[in-house]
Amino acid sequence: MILIGERINAGFKDIGRAIRTHDPEPVRHWAREQATCGADYLDLNIGAVSKNPADMAWLVEVVQETVSTPLCIDSNHPDVLRAGLEALDGRPAIVNSTTAEDEKLEKILPLAVKFQAAVIGVAQDERGSPQDVERRVELGAKIFMAATEAGLTPDRIFLDPVLMPLRFMQDQAIKVLEAIREYRILSDPPPHISVGLSNICSQTKEKSLIARTFVVMAMAAGLDAAICNVLDPELRAAIATAELILNKEIYSDDYLKVWSLRRAKGGK
Amino acid sequence: MEIPDVRESSPQAIYTVRLGATPKEGGTRTSVVTVGGERALPFHHFDGEIPNPPVVAMEVWDIPPEDWPAPVREPFSDVFSSPSEWAKKCVEEYEADLICLRLVGCDPSGENRSPAEAAAVVKEVLRAVGVPLIIWGCGNPEKDNEVFPVVGEAAAGENCLLGTITQDNYKTLVAVATAYKHKLIAESPVDINIAKQVNILALDAGFPLEDLVIYPSTGALGYGIEYVYSIMERTRLAGLGGDKLLAQPILCDIGAEAWAVKEARATKDEQPKWGDERLRGPLWEATTAYVYLLAGADILVMRHPRAVQAVKKMIRTLMAGGKG
Numbered sequence: 001m002i003l004i005g006e007r008i009n010a011g012f013k014d015i016g017r018a019i020r021t022h023d024p025e026p027v028r029h030w031a032r033e034q035a036t037c038g039a040d041y042l043d044l045n046i047g048a049v050s051k052n053p054a055d056m057a058w059l060v061e062v063v064q065e066t067v068s069t070p071l072c073i074d075s076n077h078p079d080v081l082r083a084g085l086e087a088l089d090g091r092p093a094i095v096n097s098t099t100a101e102d103e104k105l106e107k108i109l110p111l112a113v114k115f116q117a118a119v120i121g122v123a124q125d126e127r128g129s130p131q132d133v134e135r136r137v138e139l140g141a142k143i144f145m146a147a148t149e150a151g152l153t154p155d156r157i158f159l160d161p162v163l164m165p166l167r168f169m170q171d172q173a174i175k176v177l178e179a180i181r182e183y184r185i186l187s188d189p190p191p192h193i194s195v196g197l198s199n200i201c202s203q204t205k206e207k208s209l210i211a212r213t214f215v216v217m218a219m220a221a222g223l224d225a226a227i228c229n230v231l232d233p234e235l236r237a238a239i240a241t242a243e244l245i246l247n248k249e250i251y252s253d254d255y256l257k258v259w260s261l262r263r264a265k266g267g268k
Numbered sequence: 269m270e271i272p273d274v275r276e277s278s279p280q281a282i283y284t285v286r287l288g289a290t291p292k293e294g295g296t297r298t299s300v301v302t303v304g305g306e307r308a309l310p311f312h313h314f315d316g317e318i319p320n321p322p323v324v325a326m327e328v329w330d331i332p333p334e335d336w337p338a339p340v341r342e343p344f345s346d347v348f349s350s351p352s353e354w355a356k357k358c359v360e361e362y363e364a365d366l367i368c369l370r371l372v373g374c375d376p377s378g379e380n381r382s383p384a385e386a387a388a389v390v391k392e393v394l395r396a397v398g399v400p401l402i403i404w405g406c407g408n409p410e411k412d413n414e415v416f417p418v419v420g421e422a423a424a425g426e427n428c429l430l431g432t433i434t435q436d437n438y439k440t441l442v443a444v445a446t447a448y449k450h451k452l453i454a455e456s457p458v459d460i461n462i463a464k465q466v467n468i469l470a471l472d473a474g475f476p477l478e479d480l481v482i483y484p485s486t487g488a489l490g491y492g493i494e495y496v497y498s499i500m501e502r503t504r505l506a507g508l509g510g511d512k513l514l515a516q517p518i519l520c521d522i523g524a525e526a527w528a529v530k531e532a533r534a535t536k537d538e539q540p541k542w543g544d545e546r547l548r549g550p551l552w553e554a555t556t557a558y559v560y561l562l563a564g565a566d567i568l569v570m571r572h573p574r575a576v577q578a579v580k581k582m583i584r585t586l587m588a589g590g591k592g
Contacts, residue, residue, distance in 0.1 A: 249511070250460055250461065250464055250502075250506050250511060250514065251461045251464075252461050252462075252464035252465040252468055252513070253461070253465050254465060254468045254469075254472075257468060257472065258464070258468060258513060261468075261471070262512070
């Protein structure tokens, strides 16, 4: 399971303030914490407080000074994405994200190709987020085709079937599970499949429980990546256990310790 | 039509484990042994590099082995009373790559020899031969924990392979191996999950994964060999696939198992249809070893000189891709 740490996002007050004032400390703190918890990538998002590409470049530099974890450059704006990618020190990265809109695909896929990054493709277009399985598959397939034509191999393509808040759109989660199954058979080898996990528990009381229950169900359907709260120990334990149950890891009594040891990396 | 390339590449090589230390490295060995390092299944030279051939360790005991049947006693009957002469014979006449010294005499239910006596034997054998040593305890956990601190110190700097640690008894040996710079054999009862667990415990106690050798238990031909084979194969596939906790070289205890079964031991008088035990016994041991070579063994502990000779020849042939 590829875990993308969500915590360095301007939507969090401390990070928003840090970006506005270029105070590196909160950024460094959450970079270290998430790396220690086993994040494979750190998502970096300035959107809530800035559209300035220089702010993304600053954020990338601060994180790179702190940890060796690969980065997930997260923005709706191609200029911000480009600034983040240009600031990379050669470590692997994911471009987060394109949608299925032609204009987005045309601008963002070449960035991923140029900077040898992977890309997350969100199954949305001009008409907004899909409400059913078919539309999710149609948009996912469109992104997959376009990315392949642009020269990206399936291991550099992450499809996101768009997870909705359970509290407000309770019928959608099961459709996302079905779409994940369909994405798995788009190609052999299949693309990666990723969700923004915290979306599902938005404004619920049992956030952690809902997130980890869904992620286990989604892993069984074929999910292999998530932007999520890697700081949640119960989420990590559920993911480690699901990996065992899916026979991706050989059992040992201390498998949770193994999982943590294997992921305890990225420190600098 | 183009024939697809079906070669398999492995993301991770098996750890390379070096045994023995030369004077330059702080020991007194005249030769060292390197095992592991392979990046492919056994002898799949077409898939990846196999830099080090499997090696054969010959068994030497600190007391005369009363239980060995005649065919495997005879080659050594003149040296049983002297572990150093016995070891010398194994190296000089039978080309053992290393010596596996078993401290059977320490067993409390047997001679109950003291740690100091065991250390004296270890020193004697180290003086007699230049190859690296495997030092195997008597198997009684409490006694082994008394013996190894003394024995480990007596062999300090020689980079021996000590064994065995198990799920229930590892702390003393880990401390000894760390203090006196030895490697360790991690034992499990034909159980991949426990094999992994023992390695986790050693790692957690501060011992490096690259200094371990997995001993998954061994069964003789006809006695569960296919079960052990499947465990070893799964272990090796996991190791090559990236599981660092199962990426250690594997040791198989061939001689002890092969010579424990009636098919190897029975005399011609007892089993007239089975043929001469002086041929049958070594054949049973060699055939058991062949199977484990194919399952991924890196170190074979063996007894009979003829079996050793045959297996060493087979290793040369298989390492040469069948051309040797």
